[in-house]
Amino acid sequence: MVEFDVERIRRDFPVLATSVNNKPLVYLDSGASAQMPQSVIDRINHYHQYEHANIHRGVYQLSEQATAAYEAVRTTVARFLNVADTSEIIFTKGTTHAINLVAHAYGRKFVHAGDEIIVSHMEHHSNIVPWQQLCDEVGATLKVIPISDIGELDLEVYERLLSDKTKLVAVTHVSNVLGTVNPIKDMVALAHAREIPVLVDGAQGAPHMKVDVQDLGCDFYIFSGHKMCGPTGIGILYGKRHWLERMNPYEGGGDMILSVTFEKTTYADIPAKFEAGTPPIVSALGLGEAIDYLEAIGLDSIERYEKVLTKYATEALSDIKDITFYGTAPNKAAVISFNIKGVHAHDIGTLLNDDGVAVRTGHHCAQPVMQRYKVPATTRASFYLYNTIDDVDKLVASIRNAQKIFS
Amino acid sequence: MSSKQIYQEVILDHCKKPRNWGMITNPTHKAEGINPLCGDHLWVSMTVVDEKIEDIQYEGESCAICMSSGSMMTTKVKGKAFADAIALAEQFRSLTTGPSAADEAKELGSLTVFSGIRDLPSRVKCAMLPWHTLTAAINSKDEASTEGDQDPVPGSGTQKT
Numbered sequence: 255m256v257e258f259d260v261e262r263i264r265r266d267f268p269v270l271a272t273s274v275n276n277k278p279l280v281y282l283d284s285g286a287s288a289q290m291p292q293s294v295i296d297r298i299n300h301y302h303q304y305e306h307a308n309i310h311r312g313v314y315q316l317s318e319q320a321t322a323a324y325e326a327v328r329t330t331v332a333r334f335l336n337v338a339d340t341s342e343i344i345f346t347k348g349t350t351h352a353i354n355l356v357a358h359a360y361g362r363k364f365v366h367a368g369d370e371i372i373v374s375h376m377e378h379h380s381n382i383v384p385w386q387q388l389c390d391e392v393g394a395t396l397k398v399i400p401i402s403d404i405g406e407l408d409l410e411v412y413e414r415l416l417s418d419k420t421k422l423v424a425v426t427h428v429s430n431v432l433g434t435v436n437p438i439k440d441m442v443a444l445a446h447a448r449e450i451p452v453l454v455d456g457a458q459g460a461p462h463m464k465v466d467v468q469d470l471g472c473d474f475y476i477f478s479g480h481k482m483c484g485p486t487g488i489g490i491l492y493g494k495r496h497w498l499e500r501m502n503p504y505e506g507g508g509d510m511i512l513s514v515t516f517e518k519t520t521y522a523d524i525p526a527k528f529e530a531g532t533p534p535i536v537s538a539l540g541l542g543e544a545i546d547y548l549e550a551i552g553l554d555s556i557e558r559y560e561k562v563l564t565k566y567a568t569e570a571l572s573d574i575k576d577i578t579f580y581g582t583a584p585n586k587a588a589v590i591s592f593n594i595k596g597v598h599a600h601d602i603g604t605l606l607n608d609d610g611v612a613v614r615t616g617h618h619c620a621q622p623v624m625q626r627y628k629v630p631a632t633t634r635a636s637f638y639l640y641n642t643i644d645d646v647d648k649l650v651a652s653i654r655n656a657q658k659i660f661s
Numbered sequence: 662m663s664s665k666q667i668y669q670e671v672i673l674d675h676c677k678k679p680r681n682w683g684m685i686t687n688p689t690h691k692a693e694g695i696n697p698l699c700g701d702h703l704w705v706s707m708t709v710v711d712e713k714i715e716d717i718q719y720e721g722e723s724c725a726i727c728m729s730s731g732s733m734m735t736t737k738v739k740g741k742a743f744a745d746a747i748a749l750a751e752q753f754r755s756l757t758t759g760p761s762a763a764d765e766a767k768e769l770g771s772l773t774v775f776s777g778i779r780d781l782p783s784r785v786k787c788a789m790l791p792w793h794t795l796t797a798a799i800n801s802k803d804e805a806s807t808e809g810d811q812d813p814v815p816g817s818g819t820q821k822t
Contacts, residue, residue, distance in 0.1 A: 598724035600699040604664045604784060617700055630700030630722055659668050660725070 258559045263551065264640050266291040277610030280645045280652075285430055285458060285589055285636030286614055287480045290544070294483060297543040301536045308532055310509055324535050327542030328525070331490055334545050335475060336466040339495055344528045345538055348489035349457040350380040352476040353424070355491060355528060356453055357384035359501040360422065367393035370419040374399040374407055374436075375626055376429040379619040381455045385424055394421070401626060405432035405581035412441065416448055423452045427459030427475075431623045431634065432581025433564075433589030435459075442471040451497060457481055460490075461638070462560060462587050464553040467492055479537060484544035488537035491528070498524045505530040548639075556639045560588035563637050567646045574653055580627050588637035591618075594653065597660045599631040605656035606633075611649055667777045667784075668725065675729035680736050683718045690801055694721070694794030696786050701727045705794045712743040719794075724787050726778065731791035733772055743799050750792045757788050 264270050267289045272279050281289060301323075307316040309324050332340045346352040361384075365371065371385045375398050382396075389396050397420075399412045407425075416423075423445045428435050442452045451473035459465060460475075461482035467475045474497070479488035493501075503510055503521050507530035512520040521527050548556065567590055571577055576595035594602060603615035614634040617624045624630060635649055685691075688706035695702050703721025707714050717739050719731045734753075738746040752769055757778045778788050 598699065600724040600784070600787065601668070601726070604781060605668065608664050616698060624700065630702065659665065660673065 258555055260559070260640065260642055264642070266293070266547075267640050268292060268295070270640060274610040274612070275608055277608075280609075280611040280648045282611065282613050282635040282637065282641065282645065282649060284461075284481070284638035284641075285634065287486070288461060288483050288638050289640065290483055290485065290540070291547050293547055294485070294540050294543045298485060298536055298540045301539050306536075309535055310526075320535060323542075324533070324538050327538045330542045330545050331492075334465075334549070335460075335490075335492055336468050337492055338468075341524050342492055342495055342498065344491040344493065344498070344525045345533050346476075346489040346491050346528075347487055347534065348480070349455060349476050349478040350489075352489050352491035353380055353453070353455065354384045355504045356474055356476075356493070356501075357388045359504045359528070360451075360497060361385075361388040362392070363500070363502050365389075365392055365394050365421045368419065369394040369421045370397050370415075370417065371395075372397045372399060372412070372415050372420055372423045372425075374425050375401045375622055376405070376407070376432055376434065376620065377424070377426055377622070378430050378455065378457070379621070381424055381426060382622070385422075395419075398622075399425070401432075401434075401623075404583050405429065405434045406583045407434075407436055407441075409437070409440070409444075413444055416445060416450060418448070420445075420448065420450045423450055424455070425452070426455040426457075427465075428456075428462070428587045428589070429581065429620075429623070430458050430589065431591050431618045431620045431632065432583065433586040433591070434581055434583040435463075435585045435587055437585075438470050438472060446471065451494075458587060458589070461548075462553075463557045473497055479541035479544065482541075482544055483547060484541040485537045487534040488541045490541075495524065498528070503527050503530070507531045509533075551639065559639060560637055563641060563643070563646065564588045564590065566643055567635065567637065567649070570646055570650045571653075574650065574657070576657075577653075580623075580629070580632055588641075589634060590636075591632040591634045593629060593632055594657060597656060599633045601660070602633045602653065602656050605659065606649070606652045609648065609652040609655065611652045613649070664777075664781055667775075667781065669774060671733075671771060671774050672725065672729040675732035676725040679719075679728055679732040681718045681732070681739065683720055685716060685718050690798045692794050692797035692801075694790045694797065696723075696727070696790045698783070698786060699724050699727070701787060701790055703727070703731060703791060703794060705731075705791065705798045707798055709743075714738055714741055714743070714746060717795075719791060723790070724784075726775075726784055726787040727790050730775065730788045734791045734795060737770075737772065738795065747796065747799065750796055753792050754789065757785050 269289050307320045309321040328340050328343045331343045397415045400408045445452045453474035454472045456475050456477040460477035473494050475492040477490055480486040510522050510527050510530040512522050578593050580591040599615040606613055616631050685706040689709045690707040693704050701723035705719045708716040717735045756776050775788050
């Protein structure tokens with residue numbers, strides 16, 4: 255850990271120097287939204303001050319510069335995911351938007367009555383509901399990979415679920431509640447043996463580990479900017495050209511066409527085909543800056559540091575009386591979900607806020623996970639590169655305080 | 662304000678020893694309340710004679726704010742006429758969402774411990790849910806929800822995502 259200078263990193267994030275209820279902010283909700291470093295904030299401001307113009311159509315300098323900056327981020331993202339063909343990177347509004355895009359553009363074309371789509375029991379609602387809607391609409395069936403008590407997917411059942419009826423596997427890279435890192439590469443290999451495409455929800459994956467989509471082999475990989483030190487309003491859909499070209503367009507409008515007459519519209523090639531209307535240009539630039547920031551530190555270093563922090567936090571929290579953890583898989587990201595006997599998660603969350611500690615409480619948009627473990631809600635602490643051992647100690651102390659109030 | 666001021670003795674007492682806890686067998690009025698934010702889930706059952714609440718019980722699974730609010734609610738409305746119970750529910754709503762403590766009605770009595778909840782907008786729904794459910798039971802609606810309730814913090818969690 256000598257090489258990982260967390261104090262220097264913390265100085266890059268203005269919000270981490272602020273207070274809540276006269277206590278230094280202890281931000282443990284990066285799984286929902288990560289904070290932004292000064293470089294990202296500066297990039298956004300600079301665009302608004304000096305670079306703002308619509309892209310792709312203007313022939314004047316300001317527009318051409320904005321276009322170049324926007325397209326340069328596409329190249330950055332392609333490099334970030336180890337994608338060779340930059341056209342396979344689609345800008346979206348976020349993970350939810352990207353999944354809905356695939357559910358419409360792939361689903362309405364390739365999924366028919368009697369077909370099946372496989373998801374897992376640990377998905378976020380955004381990787382359940384769009385598929386459910388699709389199934390309802392076309393008469394297909396949703397199949398669910400079960401999870402074990404420690405929060406791992408049952409791969410034997412998964413293998414049995416794969417059939418000639420399966421038209422897509424949609425699975426999360428990392429569970430937003432349990433922290434489980436799923437064996438995507440193996441799962442893709444099993445699906446591809448039957449020529450079934452695989453979509454990976456990388457919202458909790460890409461921010462925390464090096465993602466090489468060529469190595470994973472998946473057909474779609476999706477993530478959001480705001481969970482990786484970027485702004486809201488921007489997400490990425492990586493899709494294999496083979497699929498993107500055959501998929502229907504999703505939204506219609508400007509920028510996604512070659513020609514329009516009242517008789518017929520010819521669509522643009524990818525990626526423009528899926529980017530109708532003026533995109534969130536400034537958010538894309540912010541995401542590009544965030545990727546540069548994370549890569550300068552190194553995703554491998556961040557992952558190593560988070561593992562140390564998660565191990566320390568798990569041990570420290572284990573000492574708390576009457577704590578129950580949800581998700582204890584060996585291969586786990588920096589997410590810890592728990593409950594304290596006799597104190598509802600929302601009361602914990604409110605009392606922790608008194609001490610400046612920001613955690614997530616509730617069902618985390620993953621109600622099936624709550625149902626699986628028979629709890630109405632959990633408290634979730636999620637860590638990122640700027641969190642410290644001291645943050646963990648404050649979390650533990652604050653939980654003990656809350657416990658005292660209820661004892 | 663510190664939320665520790667909310668979690669004061671009276672609330673914790675009702676949370677640990679909820680009054681009128683349970684479900685009336687063969688109730689004349691009954692409703693279920695759900696708050697998708699916390700997963701709070703409760704039932705209010707009543708025996709009503711001539712629009713007067715002769716008996717009321719509640720049970721469910723919820724956070725401390727909701728649990729204690731429900732417990733105190735049952736002690737307040739038991740024996741009251743529908744009209745008075747509805748008026749009290751309205752006063753409680755003003756107490757928890759209103760702009761200031763100045764208009765606190767005398768009838769609220771010990772319920773005024775919830776006045777501080779207005780400083781915790783994301784928790785207002787927790788305190789209001791038992792009262793919503795009571796109103797639903799009076800109107801014999803099957804299910805109450807904090808959905809569509811005027812939300813001091815838009816998107817603070819009532820959406821069923």
